[in-house]
Amino acid sequence: xxxxxxxxxxxxxxxxxxxxxxxxxxxxxxxxxxxxxxxxxxxxxxxxxxxxxxxxxxxxxxxxxxxxxxxxxxxxxxxxxxxxxxxxxxxxxxxxxxxxxxxxxxxxxxxxxxxxxxxxxxxxxxxxxxxxxxxxxxxxxxxxxxxxxxxxxxxxxxxxxxxxxxxxxxxxxxxxxxxxxxxxxxxxxxxxxxxxxxxxxxxxxxxxxxxxxxxxxxxxxxxxxxxxxxxxxxxxxxxxxxxxxxxxxxxxxxxxxxxxxxxxxxxxxxxxxxxxxxxxxxxxxxxxxxxxxxxxxxxxxxxxxxxxxxxxxxxxxxxxxxxxxxxxxxxxxxxxxxxxxxxxxxxxxxxxxxxxxxxxxxxxxxxxxxxxxxxxxxxxxxxxxxxxxxxxxxxxxxxxxxxxxxxxxxxxxx
Amino acid sequence: xxxxxxxxxxxxxxxxxxxxxxxxxxxxxxxxxxxxxxxxxxxxxxxxxxxxxxxxxxxxxxxxxxxxxxxxxxxxxxxxxxxxxxxxxxxxxxxxxxxxxxxxxxxxxxxxxxxxxxxxxxxxxxx
Numbered sequence: 001x002x003x004x005x006x007x008x009x010x011x012x013x014x015x016x017x018x019x020x021x022x023x024x025x026x027x028x029x030x031x032x033x034x035x036x037x038x039x040x041x042x043x044x045x046x047x048x049x050x051x052x053x054x055x056x057x058x059x060x061x062x063x064x065x066x067x068x069x070x071x072x073x074x075x076x077x078x079x080x081x082x083x084x085x086x087x088x089x090x091x092x093x094x095x096x097x098x099x100x101x102x103x104x105x106x107x108x109x110x111x112x113x114x115x116x117x118x119x120x121x122x123x124x125x126x127x128x129x130x131x132x133x134x135x136x137x138x139x140x141x142x143x144x145x146x147x148x149x150x151x152x153x154x155x156x157x158x159x160x161x162x163x164x165x166x167x168x169x170x171x172x173x174x175x176x177x178x179x180x181x182x183x184x185x186x187x188x189x190x191x192x193x194x195x196x197x198x199x200x201x202x203x204x205x206x207x208x209x210x211x212x213x214x215x216x217x218x219x220x221x222x223x224x225x226x227x228x229x230x231x232x233x234x235x236x237x238x239x240x241x242x243x244x245x246x247x248x249x250x251x252x253x254x255x256x257x258x259x260x261x262x263x264x265x266x267x268x269x270x271x272x273x274x275x276x277x278x279x280x281x282x283x284x285x286x287x288x289x290x291x292x293x294x295x296x297x298x299x300x301x302x303x304x305x306x307x308x309x310x311x312x313x314x315x316x317x318x319x320x321x322x323x324x325x326x327x328x329x330x331x332x333x334x335x336x337x338x339x340x341x342x343x344x345x346x347x348x349x350x351x352x353x354x355x356x357x358x359x360x361x362x363x364x365x366x367x368x369x370x371x372x373x374x375x376x377x378x379x380x381x382x383x384x385x386x387x388x389x390x391x392x393x394x395x396x397x398x399x400x401x402x403x404x405x406x407x408x409x410x411x412x413x414x
Numbered sequence: 415x416x417x418x419x420x421x422x423x424x425x426x427x428x429x430x431x432x433x434x435x436x437x438x439x440x441x442x443x444x445x446x447x448x449x450x451x452x453x454x455x456x457x458x459x460x461x462x463x464x465x466x467x468x469x470x471x472x473x474x475x476x477x478x479x480x481x482x483x484x485x486x487x488x489x490x491x492x493x494x495x496x497x498x499x500x501x502x503x504x505x506x507x508x509x510x511x512x513x514x515x516x517x518x519x520x521x522x523x524x525x526x527x528x529x530x531x532x533x534x535x536x537x538x539x540x541x
Contacts, residue, residue, distance in 0.1 A: 313476060314476070315452055315453070315476055315477050315478055315481070316452075317478035317479065318425070318477065318478050318479050318481075318482060321417065321422075321425055321478075321479040322425075332452060332478070341452065351450065352449070352450035352451075352452075353449035353450050353452075356449070356450075356452040388431065389428060389431055389474055389475060389476075389482060390474060390475070390476045391445065391454055391455070391456035391474040391475065391476055392449060392454055392476045393476075394433060394456075394474060402449060407447065407448035407449070407454070408445065408446050408447075408448075408527075408531065
């Protein structure tokens with residue numbers, strides 16, 4: 001495995017955060033920033049018709065990727081809006097039926113905060129815990145359901161640890177009990193097989209920029225049959241998108257979203273194989289050269305390009321500083337706006353210190369094996385160097401059980 | 415986040431990394447912070463029993479770049495000072511020297527604590 005092949009720095013390996021727009025997507029979009037500028041809602045002239053055709057084609061491409069029909073695709077600004085619209089829209093529409101919603105603790109903030117807001121408006125929300133592998137327990141889900149439950153919202157793939165939830169089984173359970181199932185599929189759709197019929201999903205959130213499309217556009221799948229799902233719109237206006245989401249359609253964005261979905265569908269089998277091989281190479285190179293590294297989340301149920309590792313006794317931000325020519329993320333408190341370590345990693349029960357020591361690698365379409373080799377070599381070097389600096393690693397090597405040490409976390413006053 | 419030149423310099427070339435014999439009479443050891451908070455600093459001083467001058471200092475830090483830089487700088491500053499002089503070092507001096515942003519002030523606080531804890535340990539042994 002030659003790691004001396006030329007790599008261009010800096011290396012982007014943060015593909016859960018966003019992805020580079022595929023040149024094919026960009027090419028498809030460009031005319032819609034230029035000579036094709038009509039409003040897709042203009043019904044009485046050719047400019048509008050051409051724009052509408054482009055929108056319809058994009059919608060069709062999105063629908064095809066997830067096994068839906070074009071009429072079930074509601075265009076939005078991205079997954080955050082999708083998740084807000086799906087959860088708030090269902091809550092408002094079905095309030096008469098019940099006021100209970102079930103989600104999980106490792107959801108994206110836009111789901112959790114939406115649920116918290118609904119709690120203020122009288123809804124009851126159950127936040128399911130996750131097991132140490134990051135997956136929810138189906139029995140706990142089943143037990144949490146009551147006659148008042150109107151919606152279950154569980155993501156398909158987690159943005160931090162890349163694990164895949166058993167959505168098919170979750171959906172089945174929901175359908176048996178007559179509860180709607182929403183899944184945030186921003187990280188999953190286009191990367192792993194995701195089919196709304198086979199997976200028993202009633203609402204699904206998709207984002208273009210996670211699958212090599214443009215930022216600022218996404219799609220919410222809203223099932224039309226068995227059952228027909230209805231939403232209360234969360235934005236008032238011209239009644240676009242079958243009344244569910246007003247606002248002039250982002251035509252170039254939709255063209256890009258559609259193209260991104262089409263490419264993802266075409267290339268999925270081959271691409272996931274390639275990403276999986278690179279990820280395993282990265283994992284192998286790191287774990288064979290370093291002790292005390294822990295993979296966060298299930299290895300079995302995982303996105304192909306995703307790897308989240310804790311390097312015990314090394315703090316995440318200092319690690320990122322040492323690999324400044326590589327773009328990755330950390331669950332360390334120091335890298336977050338809230339100064340709290342990752343709530344997702346904490347939810348796995350591994351302890352805060354492993355959350356502080358975590359790095360998320362997100363391999364994507366444009367990464368190469370040479371980059372993987374470079375990253376692995378660099379990570380190993382920097383972790384070794386920082387462990388030389390680490391009092392915790394020294395104590396660990398001396399055989400001290402760090403969990404039994406009484407830490408003077410409070411300021412010392414003399 | 416952009417790091418100041420001085421933080422980068424201490425991070426890349428940390429001064430006085432190492433460990434001294436914590437059982438030696440002339441050595442004082444301070445261990446502050448906690449792993450679950452993401453910062454642990456160990457700072458050791460070696461004090462001349464006659465002059466009370468800190469002749470050597472070593473550190474090891476688990477923490478962000480600013481925490482590493484703060485403790486590295488602390489070892490540089492205490493060296494050559496008497497114990498009483500070292501107690502005059504304030505976290506605000508560290509903030510100023512390293513141009514730490516507000517979110518990193520706790521790193522400097524921890525470094526000041528580490529100095530105090532090391533001196534306190536030494537005093538305990540030698541009184």
